[in-house]
Amino acid sequence: SIVGKVTKGKEVEILSSSNGWYKIKYSDITGWVSGDYISTSTEKVSENTSFEVAKTLDVKAYAYTGDGITATGTVPKYGTIAVDPSVIPYGTKVYIKELDKVFTAEDCGGAIKGNTIDIFMTSEAACNNWGVKYITLQILK
Numbered sequence: 207s208i209v210g211k212v213t214k215g216k217e218v219e220i221l222s223s224s225n226g227w228y229k230i231k232y233s234d235i236t237g238w239v240s241g242d243y244i245s246t247s248t249e250k251v252s253e254n255t256s257f258e259v260a261k262t263l264d265v266k267a268y269a270y271t272g273d274g275i276t277a278t279g280t281v282p283k284y285g286t287i288a289v290d291p292s293v294i295p296y297g298t299k300v301y302i303k304e305l306d307k308v309f310t311a312e313d314c315g316g317a318i319k320g321n322t323i324d325i326f327m328t329s330e331a332a333c334n335n336w337g338v339k340y341i342t343l344q345i346l347k
Contacts, residue, residue, distance in 0.1 A: 209237040220244070221281050222273050223328050229281075257301065257308070258347040263294070265321045267302075267341050269333035276313035288313035288324035294345065301344040308346065 210232065212218060218230040218239075226241045276282050278296050287300065289311040294300065298311040302325070309325065318324055323343070327333045 210235045212239075218244075219283065220328055221283050223271070224273055228328070257299075259301075259344045260347045261345050263321060263343045263345055265323050265341060265343055267336075267339050268322070268324045269327045269336040270315075270324045271327050271330055271333050278312045280312050282313060282326040284326060284328050285309055286312045286326040288315050288318050288326070290314065290318050290320055290322065293320060294323070294343075299346040301346060302341065303344070304339065304341055 212230075212232050216232065218232045221229040221231055221236065223229070223241070227238050228241055228244050229236065229238050230244075270288065272282075274282065276286060276288075277291075280286070285307065287309045289296075289298075291311070291314055294311045296311050299308050300311065301308050305325070313324070313326070315324055325336065327336060
């Protein structure tokens with residue numbers, strides 16, 4: 207059933223995706239919408255946003271997608287990264303220049319060891335497009 211309507215051009219938070227459908231949050235309403243009505247883009251860090259860099263870290267960055275729950279109990283979304291928590295503690299905010307976005311360390315995986323991260327993407331195509339990259343993270347204070 208319909209739980210609400212969103213005007214074209216409004217930004218929504220994508221919580222997860224499955225078979226061409228997106229689970230979104232808009233205001234206080236959560237529901238599913240066909241991918242035909244969703245256009246994704248990277249979130250820009252505004253010129254008005256300032257953050258302090260605690261340190262930089264060279265990492266090997268993979269990408270993942272899918273449904274499920276992160277190691278910290280959240281639903282993964284664009285903005286979630288999987289980390290080795292002994293290197294980057296859960297809850298740490300990191301800026302990824304290549305995506306011009308601040309991500310939060312919320313997940314881990316069996317293959318995520320040392321200076322390796324896994325970036326949650328909203329589709330398999332986005333993961334394939336990213337591939338594997340060697341990047342430098344800015345770990346924020």
